[in-house]
Amino acid sequence: MMDAGAALEVLAAHRGDHVVVTTMSAVGIWPSLSDTPLDFAYLPSSMGQGPALGLGLALAQPGRGVVVVNGDGCMLMNLGSLVTLANHPADLYLLIFDNGLYEVTGGQPTAGTGHVDFAAMARAAGIGRVYSFDGIDDWRAQAAEVLSGPGPVAAWLRVQGKHGQTTPKPPRPMAEQIERLQRALGM
């Protein structure tokens, strides 16, 4: 089990020029680690649609690389997206931060807390490059490998959950985020 902030610090050190799409709790942490035009806080969101949004971006921008930081609750809302990712090769790097909680609603368990193996699910969906990390040292050691090379990639990271959290706020309005992102992508 690792601290979510520490896990995101590792991502920040290895993301290179990839677009980073954050969802839910990660939206509240990520701007303190990276706040470039290639950082897209997907909030307000449709819960569970982060991987699909990332896939669309990755297909539209071949070679760019798109990282999606998704929670376990979000993942459970759209398990089919694992199948869709497997079916459309693109440089999409899906990081599943599993804290076993709906953290932004205060910390209730999900239906999958403690008994879902997201790495096995990703493999069964057909994703070829799948990783699993229990501790920060292993994640730090392999992050460069995880975040490079051909996608799709799925990595399951077990992180500590927090109770009493509230829904984070995005660093800036959505329209401004979109304008920054598209300008950074050369549009």
Added chain:
Amino acid sequence: MFDGPSVAAALKTCGVTHVVWVPDSVLGQWDSAFSGDPDLALIRVCREGEAVAVAGGLYLGGRRPIVLMQCTGLFEAGDSLRNFIHDLKLPLFFLIGVRSYFAHQQGATTDTCPVFTEPILKAWGLSYVVLERRHSPADLAAAYRDAQAERRAGAALLAE
């Protein structure tokens, strides 16, 4: 007359690059026309809300997608549609097959799909046109172009 080759040709005149879909029994007959067209990428997804999100990502990345689905998928996709066209304000376009449309008009079905499709589109604030037998793929293309010119989301309902 709507068939796969003519719809694919019409979409390409609009600059559509990607067809994101979950097919129904009518739209599904167009599969080979889309999958065999080197100028259109067919993106198969598992659920319709996911289709909206993939299209949103494509649009953000500079492509011109269209989402094809049945009205039942529209019902499923509500939150995703709300988010991408109202929160992100992306001018996405949808072609939605309306199951039992003609049978409903004739009072010959108990299928509730035609009952709810248009009210739901109105509730989501998504403007639309209805494409019946007298219409052609050119009408679909015109609806797409109108929405893009006004930088708004839009839909075409394909009567089935």
